[in-house]
Amino acid sequence: MLAEIESLLVLQDRDQRILKLEADLKRIPIDQERAKERLANDLESVAKAKLAVQENEVAIKNIELDIGTRKATLTRLKTQQYETKKNDEFTALGNEIERYNEQIDDYETQELELMEKADELRALQKKAEDALAITQGMVDEEIASLGSQLEENNKRLAEVKAERAKLAENIDDDQLSLYDRLMKSKGGDAIVSAEKSQCSGCHMKLVPATMISVQSEKEVTQCENCGRILYL
Structure with missing residues (x-):
């Protein structure tokens, strides 16, 4: 992680x-x-x-x-x-x-x-x-x-x-700013699991490119549907 x-x-x-x-x-x-x-x-x-x-x-x-x-x-x-x-x-x-x-x-x-x-x-x-x-x-x-x-x-x-x-x-200020915006707009769940290739925030299926980005753990990746930050 x-x-x-x-x-x-x-x-x-x-x-x-x-x-x-x-x-x-x-x-x-x-x-x-x-x-x-x-x-x-x-x-x-x-x-x-x-x-x-x-x-x-x-x-x-x-x-x-x-x-x-x-x-x-x-x-x-x-x-x-x-x-x-x-x-x-x-x-x-x-x-x-x-x-x-x-x-x-x-x-x-x-x-x-x-x-x-x-x-x-x-x-x-x-x-x-x-x-x-x-x-x-x-x-x-x-x-x-x-x-x-x-x-x-x-x-x-x-x-x-x-x-x-x-x-x-x-x-980091940029990450903190993104996180704070998500916390306010997503009801207290800014960072959610991407288990089973699904965003546990909006419950939508994640596209392969998003899952590859999450699995690579090289950068902060967001759900393409709701914008929440993802992790495994």
């Missing part, structure tokens, strides 16, 4: 590492955001559960106010009935007292039902909060792990870039 090709292959190895590290560095913040998004459903469930508990508590307080108002009215009606001397008024007040007693009974029944519902709603809230705590722990751990990866990848990227710079210093 040509010494120039060997040097370029080592350089390509570093460049491919750089590309992978840079791709990972772009991906990690996205993964962190996705991890946070996993909390969204659990947070929404907790919020809904809390709201249901609060609305139920408000409903209980409203019923308690209604009961209190009617009991006060009932006390007043009983006093009026006790003080009246008229039979028709006594009867009318008695009917009102009965109606208010029925209303109070209905409200007290509703209050008991809401109190039972309150226990169920609080249990659902506790369940939602427990699920959130588990998810939060997992997400926190994942975000911390991704943060460590981010730090390590940044460090490694700086090291590989430094290695790459030193390697590039020892490569």
Whole structure:
């Protein structure tokens, strides 16, 4: 193998590492955001559960106010009935007292039902909060792990870039320029194998003249189809 090709292959190895590290560095913040998004459903469930508990508590307080108002009215009606001397008024007040007693009974029944519902709603809230705590722990751990990866990848990227710079210093300018152009245009594969008379980059069959040039190892040879540098 040509010494120039060997040097370029080592350089390509570093460049491919750089590309992978840079791709990972772009991906990690996205993964962190996705991890946070996993909390969204659990947070929404907790919020809904809390709201249901609060609305139920408000409903209980409203019923308690209604009961209190009617009991006060009932006390007043009983006093009026006790003080009246008229039979028709006594009867009318008695009917009102009965109606208010029925209303109070209905409200007290509703209050008991809401109190039972309150226990169920609080249990659902506790369940939602427990699920959130588990998810939060997992997400926190994942975000911390991704943060460590981010730090390590940044460090490694700086090291590989430094290695790459030193390697590039020892490569002919024209060959380096050709290589750099191919790296950009060919998605990170500037130098590829010509095994079985086929370019492993574009997968096209190589003409005999190209294969003879590669096998002679006298000069850098490019694929006549895609332009990639070839080696055996």
